[in-house]
Amino acid sequence: MADQRIEPILVERASPTAHAIGAPVAVAIPEARRPSRLGRLLEQEHVLAGVLLAPTLVILALFIAYPFLLGIWLAVTDKVVGRPGAFVGLHNFQVNLADSIFLRAFQNTFVYTFIATILKLMIGMLAALLLNHHFRFKRVVRASMLLPWIVPTVLSTLAWQWMFDATFSVFNWVLLHAGLISQRILWLGDGTMAMGCLIAVNVWRGMPFFAITLLAGLQTVNPDLHEAAEIDGANAWQRFWRVTFPLIKPIMLVVVLFSMIATFADFQLIYVLTRGGPYSSTHVFGTYAYEIAMRAAKLGQGASISLFLFPFLLVVIMFQLWYIRRSD
Amino acid sequence: MAKREGSRTIDRRVFLKAAGAAAGAAVAGGIPGIVAAQKAPSFPKGTKLSILEWVSFVPASDVEFKRLAAEFGKLAGVDVTVDLINMNDLNPRIASAIETKAGPDIIMMIANWPHLYADGLADVDDLAEEIAKRDGAFYEHNKKVSVVDKRWKALPLCSVPSTWAYREDWFKEAGATKFPDTWDELRKVGTALKKKGRPLGQAFGHSLGDPNNWAYSVTWGFGGAEIDPSGKVAINSKETLEAVKFTVAFWKDCLDEGGLAWDDSSNNRAYLAGTISATINGASIYFVAKRQFPEIAKVTEHGHMPKGPGGRFYNIGGQGRAVMKYSKNQQVAKEFLRWFMDRPQYDKWMAANDGYVVGPTPYWEKHPLWERDPKLVPFKEASRFGRWPGYPGAPSRKASEALVKYILVDMYAQAIKGMKPEDAVKWAEGELKKAYA
Numbered sequence: 001m002a003d004q005r006i007e008p009i010l011v012e013r014a015s016p017t018a019h020a021i022g023a024p025v026a027v028a029i030p031e032a033r034r035p036s037r038l039g040r041l042l043e044q045e046h047v048l049a050g051v052l053l054a055p056t057l058v059i060l061a062l063f064i065a066y067p068f069l070l071g072i073w074l075a076v077t078d079k080v081v082g083r084p085g086a087f088v089g090l091h092n093f094q095v096n097l098a099d100s101i102f103l104r105a106f107q108n109t110f111v112y113t114f115i116a117t118i119l120k121l122m123i124g125m126l127a128a129l130l131l132n133h134h135f136r137f138k139r140v141v142r143a144s145m146l147l148p149w150i151v152p153t154v155l156s157t158l159a160w161q162w163m164f165d166a167t168f169s170v171f172n173w174v175l176l177h178a179g180l181i182s183q184r185i186l187w188l189g190d191g192t193m194a195m196g197c198l199i200a201v202n203v204w205r206g207m208p209f210f211a212i213t214l215l216a217g218l219q220t221v222n223p224d225l226h227e228a229a230e231i232d233g234a235n236a237w238q239r240f241w242r243v244t245f246p247l248i249k250p251i252m253l254v255v256v257l258f259s260m261i262a263t264f265a266d267f268q269l270i271y272v273l274t275r276g277g278p279y280s281s282t283h284v285f286g287t288y289a290y291e292i293a294m295r296a297a298k299l300g301q302g303a304s305i306s307l308f309l310f311p312f313l314l315v316v317i318m319f320q321l322w323y324i325r326r327s328d
Numbered sequence: 329m330a331k332r333e334g335s336r337t338i339d340r341r342v343f344l345k346a347a348g349a350a351a352g353a354a355v356a357g358g359i360p361g362i363v364a365a366q367k368a369p370s371f372p373k374g375t376k377l378s379i380l381e382w383v384s385f386v387p388a389s390d391v392e393f394k395r396l397a398a399e400f401g402k403l404a405g406v407d408v409t410v411d412l413i414n415m416n417d418l419n420p421r422i423a424s425a426i427e428t429k430a431g432p433d434i435i436m437m438i439a440n441w442p443h444l445y446a447d448g449l450a451d452v453d454d455l456a457e458e459i460a461k462r463d464g465a466f467y468e469h470n471k472k473v474s475v476v477d478k479r480w481k482a483l484p485l486c487s488v489p490s491t492w493a494y495r496e497d498w499f500k501e502a503g504a505t506k507f508p509d510t511w512d513e514l515r516k517v518g519t520a521l522k523k524k525g526r527p528l529g530q531a532f533g534h535s536l537g538d539p540n541n542w543a544y545s546v547t548w549g550f551g552g553a554e555i556d557p558s559g560k561v562a563i564n565s566k567e568t569l570e571a572v573k574f575t576v577a578f579w580k581d582c583l584d585e586g587g588l589a590w591d592d593s594s595n596n597r598a599y600l601a602g603t604i605s606a607t608i609n610g611a612s613i614y615f616v617a618k619r620q621f622p623e624i625a626k627v628t629e630h631g632h633m634p635k636g637p638g639g640r641f642y643n644i645g646g647q648g649r650a651v652m653k654y655s656k657n658q659q660v661a662k663e664f665l666r667w668f669m670d671r672p673q674y675d676k677w678m679a680a681n682d683g684y685v686v687g688p689t690p691y692w693e694k695h696p697l698w699e700r701d702p703k704l705v706p707f708k709e710a711s712r713f714g715r716w717p718g719y720p721g722a723p724s725r726k727a728s729e730a731l732v733k734y735i736l737v738d739m740y741a742q743a744i745k746g747m748k749p750e751d752a753v754k755w756a757e758g759e760l761k762k763a764y765a
Contacts, residue, residue, distance in 0.1 A: 080725065081423045082447030099762060100755075101733055166586025167598045188533070189589030190745075277534030278588040279741040280734065294419040295732040297444040297725065 074303035081297040092304035102305060105276075105283035108195065109309070112284055113263045116202040120259060121252070123203065124210025129240075131211065132218045142212070149208040157272040160201045164188050164273070191281025194274050198282055201269055206259055213255045217248035250324055257320045264309055285309050376407045377660050380425075380432035382415045385612050385684065392680035396673050400664055408664070415536070422448075429654035433661040439645025440473045440716060440723035442481035449481040450651040450658050452665070456480040459669050463691035469714035470646040470688045473723045482648030483665050484688035486678075489644045489710035490541050492631040493599060493613045494606035495624075498526050507631025511549060511574060514634050518582025521605045528582045529604035531590035532741040534734055538592050541608050543736035544643035544717055547571050549636030554730060554760055555721040561764055563739075564757040567638065572740060572749040579744045588741060600624060608633070611684045611707055630706040633713065644714035645723075646688065686711050729763040 035043065042048050075092055079085025096102045131142055148156060163170050164187035172184040188194045221244055229239045267286035270276070276283035276291070283291075285305055293302020379397060384390045394410050401408035411432065413421060418436065425431030426448030442449060456474070460466055466474075470484035494507055502521050508514040518528045531538040547553065552568030555561055579587070584604050586594070595607040600621055607613070617625035633642050651661040667673060678687060679697055683704035686692065690712075698708045718727030730736070739756035743749045 082426045082445055095762070100759065161591075164589070165597075166584075166589040166594060167601065167603055184586075186586055186589045189586060194589075275534035275591075277539075277734065277737075277741075278532060279738040279745065280534075291732045292729070294423060296729040297419075297423065298729065299423070 071303050071307060074300050075307045076304075077300045079298075079300040079303075081299060085300050088300070092301050093308070095301065096304055096308065101280045101283060102288060104280055105285055105288040105305075106308065108282060109264060109284040111195065112199060112202070112266070113260060116199045116206065116263050117256060117259050119199070119203045120206045120210050121256060124207045124255075125214055125252075127207065127211035128214035128218055131215050142215070145208045145211055147208070148205050153205065153268045154272055156205065157201065157269050160197075160204075161273055164197055188274055189278060191278060194278065194282050198270055198273060201273065202263060202266065205269070206263070209259065210255055214248060214252060217251035218244065221247050253320050253324055257317065260316055261313060264313060371404055371406055371660055373405065374407070375405070375657065375660055376409070377401070377434070377657055377664060378432040379408065379410045379434045379664075380418070380421060381410060381412050381436050382418060382438075383412045384681075385610065386615065386681050388680045388682070389677070389684065392677050396668060396677060397664070400667055404660070404663065404667075406660055406664075425652065426654070431654075432652065433655040433657045434649050434651055434664065437474075437482045437648040437650050439647075440718070440728060442474050442648060442650060443476050443722070443724055444728055445650070446476040446481050448653050450653045450655070451479045451481065452483050452651055452662060453480045455483050455662055455666055455669075458666070459483070460689070463687075463689040466688050467646070467690070467711045467714055469644050469711070469716050470648070472719075473646050473716055474648045482650040483669065484646060484648045485669070486681075486685040486688055487644045487646045487711050487714060488610055488685055489642055489707055489714065490537065490608050490610050491633065491642075491706040491710055492606055493609050494629055494631055495526070495627055496629040497627040498524075498605045507629065508634055509632075511546070511578075511634045511636045515574075515578055515582060518578065518606075522582050526605040527584040529584045529590070529595045529598050529607040530587050531592065531595060532587045532737060532744060533590055534737070535590070535592040537610075538590070538595060538608060539734070539737040539741075540717070540731065541643050542575075543740055544715070544719075545633050545641050546575060546636070546740075547736060548641035548643075548715060548719065549634070549638050550574065551636070551638030553720055554727075554736060554756075555718065555764060557720045559721045559724075559726075559764065561757060561760045563736075563760055564753050568753050568756075569749055571636070572743045572752055575740045576743050576749060588744065606631075611682075611704060614703065615682065615684070629703055632706050632709070640713045641715050642710045642713045643717065644711060645716055646711075646714070647685075683707055726764045730760055733759060733763060735759045735763065 042051065074085065076087060076089060077085030078088045078091070127145065131138070131145070135141075162168065166184070166186055166189060169184065169187060171187070172181070175181045176184065186193070187197050225243050225247075226239055229243050234242065265286055266284060267290065270282060270284055270287050271290070274282045276287045285308060289302045289305035292305060293299050296302075381390070381393060384393075390412055397408045397410050400406070415438070418438070419441075421431070422435055422441070422445055425435065426445055437445075456466070457480075465471070466484050467487070470487065474480055474482045474484050492507060498521060499505075499507070499517060502517050502524070504513075504517045508517055514528075521527065530542050532542070533539060547563075547568055550567050550571035552563065552565055552571050554563050584598065586598070590598075595604065595609060596613050596616065598604045599607050599609075599613050600617060602624070611630075614625060614628055614630070617628055633640055649665055651658050651665070655661055668677070674687070674692075675695065678685060678692060678695055683697055683701060684707075686707060687695070693708050698705055716723040716727075717731045718724060721727070735756050739752045742755065743752040747755075
């Protein structure tokens with residue numbers, strides 16, 4: 001120990017013999033050095049907290065705050081690729097509101113998000129309740145549930161594209177051979193039908209996240225509560241609605257919040273399957289913003305389309321956080 | 329196979345000899361001189377050149393491009409790298425390169441991209457003028473998309489036209505000994521074919537190529553246009569209305585009903601599966617048929633886009649290669665393009681493409697590959713009728729906005745779905761006015 005010195009001192013020994021003898025022994029003790037200036041600074045709690053948080057703050061500032069603020073700035077400029085943008089105030093937003101394709105994308109984004117989220121919640125809850133029971137191969141089934149969520153979106157969507165193909169759809173083949181239809185269904189050839197297909201694929205992909213997270217919530221519910229409710233004469237629905245649901249509500253709200261944010265901002269699935277077609281009937285904010293910002297090189301206009309999401313997402317997030325805190 | 333008008337037999341060896349002589353005459357120094365003389369590299373050691381290309385639909389094209397780039401690197405003492413990415417990813421890569429002023433020295437440009445990215449591109453006037461002087465003037469569409477404010481912002485490299493691929497045997501059975509020359513004639517044959525369960529196929533969704541090929545070519549063919557030469561929106565005309573009415577009738581009488589759900593590869597699959605008898609496409613259908621379905625390749629022919637009251641038109645953006653303004657290797661980049669466009673090199677690249685690409689000047693219509701497979705001759709001739717989105721106006725940023733909003737495509741698609749043609753045209757007029765505001 002380089003910074004310690006040895007000096008003989010009298011100490012009380014644990015050994016009764018040593019105590020009796022009272023012999024002096026040599027032990028090492030740390031030198032009472034004055035802490036350095038940096039050390040003194042770090043001893044202050046608020047300084048230390050700041051230092052420890054700094055890396056996170058830098059990362060957040062660089063990768064979250066800066067792109068976000070840049071996005072806001074772009075949205076109020078007439079920036080195009082290669083030219084500096086000039087401040088145009090809310091002009092881009094006014095242009096959006098006069099654009100029929102944008103208004104359709106606006107409507108589609110809400111329809112897509114709300115229907116898909118509700119379906120994911122309902123089916124995910126059902127799957128979680130089923131998976132919460134004991135049965136053979138339970139672990140295998142639970143693990144395989146996650147597959148749609150794990151597979152890269154582009155890959156799984158390409159598979160769906162084949163299944164919805166106008167000429168070679170496997171669904172059409174099955175339905176035709178089963179005698180259920182007499183002519184093929186054009187899954188992606190009609191605006192409403194195409195939107196239905198997009199929602200179905202989104203539900204297929206996102207439902208496992210709901211199921212597994214809700215399952216985790218269900219496993220925290222004390223079985224004694226169910227037993228007590230059963231003794232009191234509650235039926236299965238009443239046990240779910242009065243016991244299970246209130247207990248897993250916080251986790252459910254968090255899952256819904258995450259899912260809504262992800263679904264609002266969805267891009268890959270729609271871009272691969274329909275690219276916003278036919279006749280711009282399946283554009284959402286993400287796909288339309290990409291077309292305008294990247295393919296027409298109008299970065300400012302594209303950013304303003306993306307940012308239309310922000311106030312709505314903010315309201316959703318604030319409401320849900322408020323609700324969760326109130327529940328706590 | 330009937331010999332086509334305008335084509336003449338030319339021996340490859342004679343062609344190359346002539347090409348080599350012309351190239352030698354054009355050499356006034358630079359890399360072609362170095363290459364010809366096999367001299368030592370002219371650039372400082374460690375000079376690098378980075379090129380960004382798409383992944384071609386013809387794999388041999390990429391292989392040959394990379395081989396030529398490596399050859400240039402060896403001769404010029406330059407470390408050349410070629411990155412290949414999907415066509416869909418090019419726009420974001422270009423935008424980020426220009427905005428950050430860092431990235432490849434040469435980037436591929438498709439259609440009117442030089443107009444979109446003009447501020448980030450170096451002028452290549454000298455190169456373009458040198459090649460035009462040697463090979464003759466560029467096709468009009470190649471020139472229009474490359475020249476911005478009278479400056480060449482990209483060097484035209486080629487075009488990838490789409491013609492009608494059709495089943496010659498089935499068309500004969502329907503009474504057509506050759507591909508119909510007018511839209512009305514095609515409708516008559518198409519009606520007969522659809523009645524026999526062999527419809528024609530055309531996409532009307534939001535894929536990049538096929539839907540636009542129909543929308544622009546048919547609009548121009550009937551005498552319509554999205555704007556006039558001064559840039560004023562002119563879509564709401566009786567000519568456009570006729571084009572829309574024709575398309576609705578053509579859809580009902582001749583086309584496969586799946587078209588609204590198709591992407592750019594759907595018609596390839598449907599044609600090769602024998603569920604459609606004809607479709608507008610690049611040469612890729614034929615190439616795949618030759619490799620995998622020789623019996624279909626044997627009965628496949630290509631026909632020109634039919635004529636309408638307004639004439640015969642192809643929507644061909646063309647391709648160019650741009651030297652980036654931020655590049656510190658602009659001189660090397662230009663030398664590479666000069667060397668690549670030199671006849672011996674370009675000849676090899678064009679041969680590797682096997683008819684998928686067409687040269688940027690009529691000079692390349694004399695390439696022997698067109699004689700090797702006469703089925704491809706319509707591709708060779710398509711550039712003569714090539715136009716660009718925005719025609720007869722400029723292929724501007726505004727034309728791009730109209731294109732990415734699929735305004736013309738959706739005008740047709742909505743009419744097909746039941747909207748009154750008059751309303752569909754009026755809708756398109758409203759949207760175009762916003763795009764061209």
